[in-house]
Amino acid sequence: MARRWTNDLTGADVTPKALWMSRRALLAGAGAAGALALPLRAQGLEPNTIEEIRNYNNFYEFGYGKEDPAAYAGAMRTSPWSVKVDGLVDRPGDYAPADLLDGLEVEERIYRLRCVEAWSMVIPWSGVELADVLAKVGVQEGARYVAFETTVQEDVMPGVQRRVLDFPYVEGLRLDEALHPLTILATGIYGEPLANQNGAPIRLVVPWKYGFKSIKSIVRISLVAEQPPATWNLTNPAEYGFYSNVNPNVDHPRWSQASERRIGGGLFSSRQPTLMFNGYDEVAPLYEGMDLTVEI
Amino acid sequence: MTAAQRANGWLRRVPAPLVYLAGLLYAAWLFWRALSGASVEPVNWLERAYGLTALRLLVATLLVTPLRRWTGVSLLRFRRALGLTCFGFVVAHVAVWALLDVRSLGAVWADIVKRPYITVGMAALLLLLPLALTSNDASLRRLGAAAWRRLHWLTYPAAVLGAIHFIWLQRAFAIQPLVYLAIILLLLATRLPWRRPTLA
Numbered sequence: 001m002a003r004r005w006t007n008d009l010t011g012a013d014v015t016p017k018a019l020w021m022s023r024r025a026l027l028a029g030a031g032a033a034g035a036l037a038l039p040l041r042a043q044g045l046e047p048n049t050i051e052e053i054r055n056y057n058n059f060y061e062f063g064y065g066k067e068d069p070a071a072y073a074g075a076m077r078t079s080p081w082s083v084k085v086d087g088l089v090d091r092p093g094d095y096a097p098a099d100l101l102d103g104l105e106v107e108e109r110i111y112r113l114r115c116v117e118a119w120s121m122v123i124p125w126s127g128v129e130l131a132d133v134l135a136k137v138g139v140q141e142g143a144r145y146v147a148f149e150t151t152v153q154e155d156v157m158p159g160v161q162r163r164v165l166d167f168p169y170v171e172g173l174r175l176d177e178a179l180h181p182l183t184i185l186a187t188g189i190y191g192e193p194l195a196n197q198n199g200a201p202i203r204l205v206v207p208w209k210y211g212f213k214s215i216k217s218i219v220r221i222s223l224v225a226e227q228p229p230a231t232w233n234l235t236n237p238a239e240y241g242f243y244s245n246v247n248p249n250v251d252h253p254r255w256s257q258a259s260e261r262r263i264g265g266g267l268f269s270s271r272q273p274t275l276m277f278n279g280y281d282e283v284a285p286l287y288e289g290m291d292l293t294v295e296i
Numbered sequence: 297m298t299a300a301q302r303a304n305g306w307l308r309r310v311p312a313p314l315v316y317l318a319g320l321l322y323a324a325w326l327f328w329r330a331l332s333g334a335s336v337e338p339v340n341w342l343e344r345a346y347g348l349t350a351l352r353l354l355v356a357t358l359l360v361t362p363l364r365r366w367t368g369v370s371l372l373r374f375r376r377a378l379g380l381t382c383f384g385f386v387v388a389h390v391a392v393w394a395l396l397d398v399r400s401l402g403a404v405w406a407d408i409v410k411r412p413y414i415t416v417g418m419a420a421l422l423l424l425l426p427l428a429l430t431s432n433d434a435s436l437r438r439l440g441a442a443a444w445r446r447l448h449w450l451t452y453p454a455a456v457l458g459a460i461h462f463i464w465l466q467r468a469f470a471i472q473p474l475v476y477l478a479i480i481l482l483l484l485a486t487r488l489p490w491r492r493p494t495l496a
Binding site: 048051052055056060064066067117119162163164165235251254255256261263264266267268269270271 | 330331335336337338339340342396397398399403406407410411412413464465466467468469470471
Protein backbone atom coordinates (compact mmCIF):
# COMPACT_ATOMS: atom_id res chain seq x y z
CA MET A 1 0.00 0.00 0.00
CA ALA A 2 1.15 3.52 -0.72
CA ARG A 3 2.72 5.49 2.07
CA ARG A 4 0.49 7.77 4.07
CA TRP A 5 0.14 11.18 2.55
CA THR A 6 1.87 13.90 4.48
CA ASN A 7 0.82 17.50 4.41
CA ASP A 8 3.47 20.01 3.36
CA LEU A 9 2.35 21.95 6.39
CA THR A 10 3.35 21.07 9.93
CA GLY A 11 1.41 21.24 13.15
CA ALA A 12 2.92 24.66 13.81
CA ASP A 13 1.10 25.96 10.75
CA VAL A 14 -2.34 25.03 12.00
CA THR A 15 -4.26 28.21 12.44
CA PRO A 16 -6.21 28.63 15.66
CA LYS A 17 -9.87 27.85 14.97
CA ALA A 18 -10.96 31.38 15.82
CA LEU A 19 -8.81 32.69 13.00
CA TRP A 20 -10.11 30.26 10.40
CA MET A 21 -13.21 32.13 9.53
CA SER A 22 -11.70 34.50 7.02
CA ARG A 23 -8.89 34.21 4.53
CA ARG A 24 -7.26 37.36 5.82
CA ALA A 25 -7.35 36.01 9.35
CA LEU A 26 -5.96 32.69 8.21
CA LEU A 27 -2.97 34.35 6.58
CA ALA A 28 -2.42 36.50 9.62
CA GLY A 29 -2.47 33.36 11.75
CA ALA A 30 0.05 31.58 9.53
CA GLY A 31 2.29 34.65 9.66
CA ALA A 32 2.09 34.76 13.43
CA ALA A 33 3.09 31.10 13.65
CA GLY A 34 6.09 32.14 11.58
CA ALA A 35 6.96 28.58 10.69
CA LEU A 36 5.79 28.29 7.09
CA ALA A 37 8.49 27.14 4.72
CA LEU A 38 6.32 28.48 1.89
CA PRO A 39 3.32 30.69 2.51
CA LEU A 40 0.02 29.10 1.47
CA ARG A 41 -0.43 31.86 -1.08
CA ALA A 42 2.86 31.01 -2.79
CA GLN A 43 1.87 27.34 -2.98
CA GLY A 44 -1.43 28.33 -4.54
CA LEU A 45 -3.05 26.91 -1.43
CA GLU A 46 -4.62 29.96 0.09
CA PRO A 47 -8.08 28.63 1.03
CA ASN A 48 -11.25 30.17 -0.30
CA THR A 49 -13.55 31.84 2.17
CA ILE A 50 -16.36 29.81 3.74
CA GLU A 51 -18.82 32.11 1.93
CA GLU A 52 -17.28 31.22 -1.44
CA ILE A 53 -17.19 27.52 -0.61
CA ARG A 54 -20.86 27.55 0.43
CA ASN A 55 -22.26 29.68 -2.37
CA TYR A 56 -20.85 28.29 -5.60
CA ASN A 57 -21.65 24.60 -5.85
CA ASN A 58 -22.68 21.84 -8.18
CA PHE A 59 -25.18 19.54 -6.49
CA TYR A 60 -27.58 18.71 -9.29
CA GLU A 61 -30.11 17.15 -6.91
CA PHE A 62 -30.92 20.76 -6.01
CA GLY A 63 -30.83 22.20 -9.54
CA TYR A 64 -28.19 22.99 -12.14
CA GLY A 65 -27.55 26.59 -11.10
CA LYS A 66 -24.44 27.25 -9.03
CA GLU A 67 -26.55 29.07 -6.43
CA ASP A 68 -29.29 26.42 -6.27
CA PRO A 69 -27.56 24.16 -3.71
CA ALA A 70 -27.09 27.06 -1.28
CA ALA A 71 -30.74 28.01 -1.78
CA TYR A 72 -32.33 24.57 -1.44
CA ALA A 73 -29.96 22.12 0.27
CA GLY A 74 -30.91 23.36 3.73
CA ALA A 75 -34.02 21.17 3.60
CA MET A 76 -32.01 17.96 3.15
CA ARG A 77 -32.31 15.65 6.17
CA THR A 78 -28.83 14.65 7.40
CA SER A 79 -29.64 13.24 10.80
CA PRO A 80 -30.06 10.40 11.43
CA TRP A 81 -27.79 9.25 8.63
CA SER A 82 -26.72 5.81 7.65
CA VAL A 83 -24.19 4.57 5.12
CA LYS A 84 -24.82 1.10 3.78
CA VAL A 85 -21.54 -0.75 3.31
CA ASP A 86 -21.94 -3.86 1.20
CA GLY A 87 -20.45 -6.05 -1.50
CA LEU A 88 -17.09 -7.72 -1.08
CA VAL A 89 -16.48 -6.68 2.54
CA ASP A 90 -15.98 -8.65 5.74
CA ARG A 91 -18.23 -6.47 7.86
CA PRO A 92 -21.15 -5.23 5.78
CA GLY A 93 -23.86 -3.20 7.45
CA ASP A 94 -25.48 0.16 7.99
CA TYR A 95 -23.04 2.54 9.61
CA ALA A 96 -23.62 5.95 11.11
CA PRO A 97 -20.91 8.40 9.97
CA ALA A 98 -19.56 8.45 13.54
CA ASP A 99 -19.15 4.64 13.42
CA LEU A 100 -17.17 4.87 10.18
CA LEU A 101 -14.88 7.49 11.72
CA ASP A 102 -14.66 5.88 15.16
CA GLY A 103 -11.07 5.46 16.27
CA LEU A 104 -9.66 7.23 13.23
CA GLU A 105 -7.74 10.49 13.31
CA VAL A 106 -9.65 13.31 11.66
CA GLU A 107 -7.07 15.32 9.71
CA GLU A 108 -7.01 18.75 8.09
CA ARG A 109 -6.34 18.55 4.38
CA ILE A 110 -5.99 21.73 2.37
CA TYR A 111 -6.71 20.57 -1.18
CA ARG A 112 -7.20 22.24 -4.52
CA LEU A 113 -10.58 21.40 -6.06
CA ARG A 114 -10.81 21.63 -9.85
CA CYS A 115 -14.29 21.52 -11.37
CA VAL A 116 -14.73 20.06 -14.85
CA GLU A 117 -16.31 23.44 -15.74
CA ALA A 118 -12.84 25.04 -15.53
CA TRP A 119 -13.13 26.81 -12.19
CA SER A 120 -11.31 25.93 -8.98
CA MET A 121 -11.14 26.57 -5.27
CA VAL A 122 -8.87 25.65 -2.38
CA ILE A 123 -10.72 23.97 0.47
CA PRO A 124 -9.57 23.15 4.01
CA TRP A 125 -11.29 19.81 4.53
CA SER A 126 -11.40 17.74 7.65
CA GLY A 127 -11.78 14.05 7.18
CA VAL A 128 -10.22 10.61 7.32
CA GLU A 129 -8.41 8.57 4.72
CA LEU A 130 -10.83 6.32 2.87
CA ALA A 131 -8.21 3.58 3.07
CA ASP A 132 -8.55 3.55 6.87
CA VAL A 133 -12.34 3.24 6.65
CA LEU A 134 -12.06 0.44 4.10
CA ALA A 135 -9.55 -1.35 6.31
CA LYS A 136 -12.12 -1.18 9.11
CA VAL A 137 -14.87 -2.85 7.11
CA GLY A 138 -12.43 -5.36 5.62
CA VAL A 139 -11.95 -5.45 1.86
CA GLN A 140 -12.26 -8.97 0.50
CA GLU A 141 -10.17 -10.53 -2.19
CA GLY A 142 -11.73 -9.99 -5.58
CA ALA A 143 -12.80 -6.42 -4.88
CA ARG A 144 -11.35 -4.17 -7.57
CA TYR A 145 -13.56 -1.10 -7.46
CA VAL A 146 -15.45 0.99 -4.93
CA ALA A 147 -18.92 2.26 -5.83
CA PHE A 148 -20.60 5.20 -4.10
CA GLU A 149 -24.16 6.49 -4.05
CA THR A 150 -25.70 9.82 -2.99
CA THR A 151 -28.92 10.15 -1.04
CA VAL A 152 -32.17 10.84 -2.89
CA GLN A 153 -34.76 12.87 -0.99
CA GLU A 154 -37.12 13.76 -3.78
CA ASP A 155 -39.50 15.84 -1.65
CA VAL A 156 -36.75 18.38 -0.89
CA MET A 157 -34.67 18.06 -4.08
CA PRO A 158 -35.93 20.24 -6.97
CA GLY A 159 -33.35 18.79 -9.37
CA VAL A 160 -34.54 15.26 -8.63
CA GLN A 161 -38.15 16.34 -9.16
CA ARG A 162 -37.20 17.83 -12.54
CA ARG A 163 -35.06 14.79 -13.50
CA VAL A 164 -32.09 16.92 -14.57
CA LEU A 165 -29.97 13.74 -14.29
CA ASP A 166 -30.73 10.06 -13.75
CA PHE A 167 -30.70 9.87 -9.94
CA PRO A 168 -29.45 8.51 -7.57
CA TYR A 169 -26.07 10.04 -8.35
CA VAL A 170 -23.44 7.32 -8.40
CA GLU A 171 -19.66 7.37 -8.69
CA GLY A 172 -16.80 4.94 -8.54
CA LEU A 173 -13.07 4.56 -8.06
CA ARG A 174 -10.62 1.83 -8.87
CA LEU A 175 -9.58 0.17 -5.59
CA ASP A 176 -6.01 1.49 -5.79
CA GLU A 177 -7.36 5.02 -6.30
CA ALA A 178 -9.67 4.58 -3.34
CA LEU A 179 -6.78 3.35 -1.18
CA HIS A 180 -4.46 6.20 -2.18
CA PRO A 181 -3.64 8.31 0.90
CA LEU A 182 -4.84 11.49 -0.85
CA THR A 183 -8.38 10.09 -1.06
CA ILE A 184 -10.44 11.09 1.95
CA LEU A 185 -13.93 10.91 3.32
CA ALA A 186 -14.61 14.46 4.49
CA THR A 187 -17.00 15.50 7.22
CA GLY A 188 -16.04 19.13 7.65
CA ILE A 189 -14.63 22.34 6.19
CA TYR A 190 -12.78 24.95 8.28
CA GLY A 191 -13.31 22.63 11.24
CA GLU A 192 -17.09 23.00 11.01
CA PRO A 193 -19.42 20.17 9.99
CA LEU A 194 -20.08 20.20 6.22
CA ALA A 195 -22.85 22.50 5.05
CA ASN A 196 -25.55 20.52 3.25
CA GLN A 197 -24.62 22.04 -0.13
CA ASN A 198 -21.05 20.82 0.40
CA GLY A 199 -22.20 17.22 0.82
CA ALA A 200 -23.18 16.78 4.46
CA PRO A 201 -22.79 14.71 6.49
CA ILE A 202 -20.07 12.71 4.72
CA ARG A 203 -18.56 12.92 1.23
CA LEU A 204 -15.68 11.75 -0.87
CA VAL A 205 -12.76 14.02 -1.82
CA VAL A 206 -10.41 12.91 -4.61
CA PRO A 207 -8.31 16.01 -5.27
CA TRP A 208 -6.61 14.91 -8.51
CA LYS A 209 -9.92 14.27 -10.28
CA TYR A 210 -12.57 16.66 -11.53
CA GLY A 211 -14.91 17.68 -8.74
CA PHE A 212 -17.87 15.57 -9.84
CA LYS A 213 -15.94 12.41 -8.89
CA SER A 214 -15.95 13.61 -5.26
CA ILE A 215 -19.48 12.38 -4.59
CA LYS A 216 -21.52 14.12 -1.90
CA SER A 217 -23.86 13.01 0.89
CA ILE A 218 -22.95 9.34 0.62
CA VAL A 219 -25.50 6.69 1.64
CA ARG A 220 -23.84 3.64 0.14
CA ILE A 221 -20.32 2.32 -0.33
CA SER A 222 -19.98 -0.99 -2.19
CA LEU A 223 -16.85 -3.01 -2.86
CA VAL A 224 -17.28 -4.62 -6.26
CA ALA A 225 -15.39 -6.63 -8.85
CA GLU A 226 -16.47 -4.79 -12.00
CA GLN A 227 -16.17 -1.12 -12.91
CA PRO A 228 -19.27 0.53 -11.40
CA PRO A 229 -21.43 3.09 -13.22
CA ALA A 230 -20.72 6.80 -12.79
CA THR A 231 -23.52 9.30 -13.37
CA TRP A 232 -21.79 11.84 -15.64
CA ASN A 233 -20.08 9.07 -17.56
CA LEU A 234 -23.49 7.47 -18.17
CA THR A 235 -25.07 10.82 -19.04
CA ASN A 236 -22.48 11.76 -21.63
CA PRO A 237 -19.63 9.26 -22.11
CA ALA A 238 -17.99 11.40 -24.81
CA GLU A 239 -17.57 14.26 -22.35
CA TYR A 240 -16.96 12.50 -19.03
CA GLY A 241 -14.80 9.41 -18.66
CA PHE A 242 -14.76 7.01 -15.72
CA TYR A 243 -11.34 8.25 -14.59
CA SER A 244 -11.87 11.99 -15.11
CA ASN A 245 -8.40 12.85 -13.87
CA VAL A 246 -7.64 16.56 -14.11
CA ASN A 247 -5.71 16.85 -17.36
CA PRO A 248 -4.90 20.18 -19.03
CA ASN A 249 -3.95 18.35 -22.25
CA VAL A 250 -7.35 16.77 -22.85
CA ASP A 251 -10.08 19.30 -23.50
CA HIS A 252 -13.69 18.81 -22.64
CA PRO A 253 -15.32 18.58 -26.09
CA ARG A 254 -17.05 21.90 -25.50
CA TRP A 255 -14.39 23.88 -23.65
CA SER A 256 -10.68 23.98 -22.94
CA GLN A 257 -9.27 22.38 -19.79
CA ALA A 258 -5.87 24.08 -20.17
CA SER A 259 -6.68 26.83 -17.68
CA GLU A 260 -9.06 27.53 -14.83
CA ARG A 261 -10.60 30.45 -13.01
CA ARG A 262 -9.78 30.55 -9.32
CA ILE A 263 -12.94 31.49 -7.47
CA GLY A 264 -12.56 34.60 -5.35
CA GLY A 265 -10.39 36.68 -7.65
CA GLY A 266 -13.19 39.02 -8.65
CA LEU A 267 -14.22 40.44 -12.00
CA PHE A 268 -10.72 41.34 -13.19
CA SER A 269 -8.74 38.25 -12.15
CA SER A 270 -7.12 36.23 -14.92
CA ARG A 271 -7.25 32.50 -15.46
CA GLN A 272 -4.43 30.31 -14.20
CA PRO A 273 -2.92 27.26 -15.88
CA THR A 274 -4.42 23.91 -14.91
CA LEU A 275 -1.91 21.35 -13.62
CA MET A 276 -1.75 17.67 -14.55
CA PHE A 277 -3.53 15.67 -11.83
CA ASN A 278 -4.48 19.08 -10.40
CA GLY A 279 -0.88 19.34 -9.17
CA TYR A 280 -0.93 16.01 -7.29
CA ASP A 281 1.85 14.33 -9.27
CA GLU A 282 2.25 11.62 -6.65
CA VAL A 283 -0.74 9.79 -8.16
CA ALA A 284 0.96 9.39 -11.56
CA PRO A 285 2.18 5.82 -10.80
CA LEU A 286 -1.49 4.71 -10.52
CA TYR A 287 -1.84 5.30 -14.25
CA GLU A 288 1.47 3.97 -15.50
CA GLY A 289 1.10 2.36 -18.89
CA MET A 290 -2.28 3.98 -19.52
CA ASP A 291 -2.85 6.46 -22.33
CA LEU A 292 -4.59 9.24 -20.44
CA THR A 293 -5.63 10.98 -23.65
CA VAL A 294 -7.77 7.92 -24.43
CA GLU A 295 -8.77 6.65 -20.99
CA ILE A 296 -10.22 9.93 -19.85
CA MET B 297 -62.18 53.20 -26.73
CA THR B 298 -60.74 49.68 -26.51
CA ALA B 299 -58.02 48.67 -24.11
CA ALA B 300 -55.58 48.35 -27.02
CA GLN B 301 -56.34 51.90 -28.16
CA ARG B 302 -55.87 53.21 -24.64
CA ALA B 303 -52.55 51.34 -24.41
CA ASN B 304 -51.41 52.73 -27.74
CA GLY B 305 -52.38 56.24 -26.68
CA TRP B 306 -50.32 55.87 -23.55
CA LEU B 307 -47.38 54.31 -25.43
CA ARG B 308 -47.32 57.24 -27.91
CA ARG B 309 -46.31 59.49 -25.05
CA VAL B 310 -43.24 57.34 -24.22
CA PRO B 311 -40.18 58.56 -26.14
CA ALA B 312 -38.47 55.64 -27.93
CA PRO B 313 -34.94 56.67 -26.86
CA LEU B 314 -35.93 55.75 -23.30
CA VAL B 315 -35.28 52.15 -24.38
CA TYR B 316 -31.61 52.96 -24.98
CA LEU B 317 -31.35 54.71 -21.64
CA ALA B 318 -33.00 51.79 -19.82
CA GLY B 319 -30.68 49.33 -21.59
CA LEU B 320 -27.61 51.33 -20.69
CA LEU B 321 -28.66 51.70 -17.05
CA TYR B 322 -29.49 47.99 -16.80
CA ALA B 323 -26.11 47.02 -18.30
CA ALA B 324 -24.33 49.35 -15.89
CA TRP B 325 -26.34 47.98 -12.96
CA LEU B 326 -25.42 44.39 -13.88
CA PHE B 327 -21.75 45.41 -14.12
CA TRP B 328 -21.95 47.07 -10.73
CA ARG B 329 -23.57 43.96 -9.23
CA ALA B 330 -20.80 41.80 -10.70
CA LEU B 331 -18.27 44.10 -9.02
CA SER B 332 -20.04 44.03 -5.69
CA GLY B 333 -20.46 40.35 -5.03
CA ALA B 334 -23.56 39.19 -6.92
CA SER B 335 -21.67 35.92 -7.38
CA VAL B 336 -18.35 34.55 -6.17
CA GLU B 337 -17.67 33.89 -9.88
CA PRO B 338 -18.54 37.34 -11.28
CA VAL B 339 -17.03 36.85 -14.76
CA ASN B 340 -19.26 33.93 -15.59
CA TRP B 341 -22.20 35.62 -13.89
CA LEU B 342 -21.87 38.81 -15.96
CA GLU B 343 -21.26 36.86 -19.17
CA ARG B 344 -24.51 34.98 -18.62
CA ALA B 345 -26.48 38.02 -17.48
CA TYR B 346 -25.58 39.99 -20.63
CA GLY B 347 -26.18 36.99 -22.89
CA LEU B 348 -29.57 36.21 -21.40
CA THR B 349 -30.65 39.86 -21.62
CA ALA B 350 -29.64 39.89 -25.30
CA LEU B 351 -31.73 36.78 -26.00
CA ARG B 352 -34.72 38.26 -24.15
CA LEU B 353 -34.50 41.49 -26.15
CA LEU B 354 -34.24 39.49 -29.37
CA VAL B 355 -37.47 37.70 -28.46
CA ALA B 356 -39.01 41.09 -27.62
CA THR B 357 -38.24 42.46 -31.11
CA LEU B 358 -39.77 39.33 -32.66
CA LEU B 359 -42.88 39.78 -30.52
CA VAL B 360 -43.66 43.27 -31.81
CA THR B 361 -45.51 42.25 -34.98
CA PRO B 362 -47.51 39.28 -33.57
CA LEU B 363 -48.46 41.38 -30.55
CA ARG B 364 -49.93 44.04 -32.83
CA ARG B 365 -51.74 41.43 -34.89
CA TRP B 366 -53.18 39.58 -31.91
CA THR B 367 -53.94 42.41 -29.51
CA GLY B 368 -53.76 45.61 -31.53
CA VAL B 369 -51.11 46.98 -29.16
CA SER B 370 -48.32 48.48 -31.24
CA LEU B 371 -44.74 48.63 -30.05
CA LEU B 372 -43.52 49.31 -33.57
CA ARG B 373 -42.04 52.67 -32.52
CA PHE B 374 -39.77 50.87 -30.08
CA ARG B 375 -38.65 48.00 -32.29
CA ARG B 376 -35.51 49.64 -33.66
CA ALA B 377 -34.42 50.67 -30.17
CA LEU B 378 -35.15 47.17 -28.84
CA GLY B 379 -33.11 45.62 -31.67
CA LEU B 380 -30.14 47.94 -31.24
CA THR B 381 -30.18 47.56 -27.47
CA CYS B 382 -30.22 43.79 -28.00
CA PHE B 383 -27.16 44.13 -30.23
CA GLY B 384 -25.47 46.21 -27.54
CA PHE B 385 -25.98 43.39 -25.01
CA VAL B 386 -24.65 40.84 -27.51
CA VAL B 387 -21.49 42.96 -27.91
CA ALA B 388 -21.21 43.35 -24.11
CA HIS B 389 -21.64 39.56 -23.72
CA VAL B 390 -18.85 38.87 -26.20
CA ALA B 391 -16.66 41.60 -24.68
CA VAL B 392 -16.92 40.10 -21.17
CA TRP B 393 -16.07 36.68 -22.60
CA ALA B 394 -13.11 37.87 -24.68
CA LEU B 395 -11.68 40.62 -22.45
CA LEU B 396 -12.43 39.42 -18.91
CA ASP B 397 -12.70 35.65 -19.34
CA VAL B 398 -10.45 34.32 -22.11
CA ARG B 399 -8.13 37.35 -22.40
CA SER B 400 -6.09 36.16 -25.33
CA LEU B 401 -6.78 36.75 -28.98
CA GLY B 402 -5.34 33.36 -29.89
CA ALA B 403 -7.58 31.57 -27.38
CA VAL B 404 -10.62 33.57 -28.51
CA TRP B 405 -10.03 32.50 -32.10
CA ALA B 406 -9.33 28.89 -31.08
CA ASP B 407 -12.62 28.78 -29.16
CA ILE B 408 -14.57 30.21 -32.10
CA VAL B 409 -13.14 27.60 -34.45
CA LYS B 410 -13.05 24.62 -32.08
CA ARG B 411 -16.10 24.98 -29.84
CA PRO B 412 -19.35 24.48 -31.75
CA TYR B 413 -21.52 26.36 -29.26
CA ILE B 414 -19.21 29.37 -29.55
CA THR B 415 -19.14 29.04 -33.34
CA VAL B 416 -22.93 29.13 -33.32
CA GLY B 417 -22.98 32.15 -31.01
CA MET B 418 -20.50 33.98 -33.22
CA ALA B 419 -22.58 33.15 -36.30
CA ALA B 420 -25.59 34.74 -34.57
CA LEU B 421 -23.51 37.85 -33.87
CA LEU B 422 -22.43 38.05 -37.52
CA LEU B 423 -26.05 37.75 -38.68
CA LEU B 424 -27.05 40.58 -36.34
CA LEU B 425 -24.23 42.87 -37.46
CA PRO B 426 -25.75 43.96 -40.82
CA LEU B 427 -29.08 44.43 -39.07
CA ALA B 428 -27.54 46.75 -36.49
CA LEU B 429 -25.70 48.66 -39.23
CA THR B 430 -28.89 49.19 -41.25
CA SER B 431 -31.16 50.06 -38.33
CA ASN B 432 -31.41 53.71 -39.38
CA ASP B 433 -33.62 55.78 -41.69
CA ALA B 434 -30.85 56.40 -44.23
CA SER B 435 -30.26 52.67 -44.76
CA LEU B 436 -33.98 52.04 -45.00
CA ARG B 437 -34.24 54.68 -47.78
CA ARG B 438 -31.15 53.44 -49.61
CA LEU B 439 -32.17 49.76 -49.56
CA GLY B 440 -35.86 50.33 -50.16
CA ALA B 441 -38.52 48.96 -47.85
CA ALA B 442 -38.81 45.51 -49.51
CA ALA B 443 -35.08 44.74 -49.55
CA TRP B 444 -34.67 46.16 -46.04
CA ARG B 445 -37.43 43.91 -44.76
CA ARG B 446 -35.92 40.88 -46.49
CA LEU B 447 -32.54 41.64 -44.93
CA HIS B 448 -34.09 41.97 -41.49
CA TRP B 449 -35.56 38.51 -41.74
CA LEU B 450 -32.06 37.49 -40.61
CA THR B 451 -33.35 38.21 -37.10
CA TYR B 452 -35.03 34.79 -37.14
CA PRO B 453 -31.99 32.63 -37.95
CA ALA B 454 -29.97 34.77 -35.52
CA ALA B 455 -32.54 34.14 -32.75
CA VAL B 456 -32.61 30.40 -33.47
CA LEU B 457 -28.80 30.25 -33.36
CA GLY B 458 -28.81 32.27 -30.14
CA ALA B 459 -31.17 29.77 -28.51
CA ILE B 460 -29.09 26.81 -29.76
CA HIS B 461 -25.98 28.51 -28.34
CA PHE B 462 -27.79 28.70 -24.98
CA ILE B 463 -28.95 25.06 -25.09
CA TRP B 464 -25.55 23.78 -26.15
CA LEU B 465 -23.66 25.16 -23.19
CA GLN B 466 -25.79 23.29 -20.63
CA ARG B 467 -24.29 20.25 -18.94
CA ALA B 468 -27.60 18.57 -18.10
CA PHE B 469 -31.28 18.72 -18.97
CA ALA B 470 -32.36 22.33 -18.49
CA ILE B 471 -35.82 23.69 -19.26
CA GLN B 472 -35.12 27.42 -19.63
CA PRO B 473 -33.03 27.33 -22.86
CA LEU B 474 -35.53 24.93 -24.46
CA VAL B 475 -38.36 27.32 -23.60
CA TYR B 476 -36.52 30.13 -25.41
CA LEU B 477 -36.05 27.98 -28.51
CA ALA B 478 -39.72 26.94 -28.43
CA ILE B 479 -40.89 30.57 -28.19
CA ILE B 480 -38.61 31.62 -31.06
CA LEU B 481 -39.76 28.75 -33.29
CA LEU B 482 -43.39 29.53 -32.45
CA LEU B 483 -42.91 33.19 -33.37
CA LEU B 484 -41.17 32.13 -36.57
CA ALA B 485 -44.10 29.82 -37.39
CA THR B 486 -46.57 32.71 -37.09
CA ARG B 487 -44.63 34.56 -39.82
CA LEU B 488 -44.47 31.74 -42.34
CA PRO B 489 -46.77 32.11 -45.34
CA TRP B 490 -49.10 29.24 -44.42
CA ARG B 491 -51.51 28.43 -47.25
CA ARG B 492 -54.98 29.40 -46.22
CA PRO B 493 -57.87 27.22 -47.32
CA THR B 494 -59.40 28.84 -50.41
CA LEU B 495 -63.06 29.65 -50.37
CA ALA B 496 -65.16 28.04 -53.05
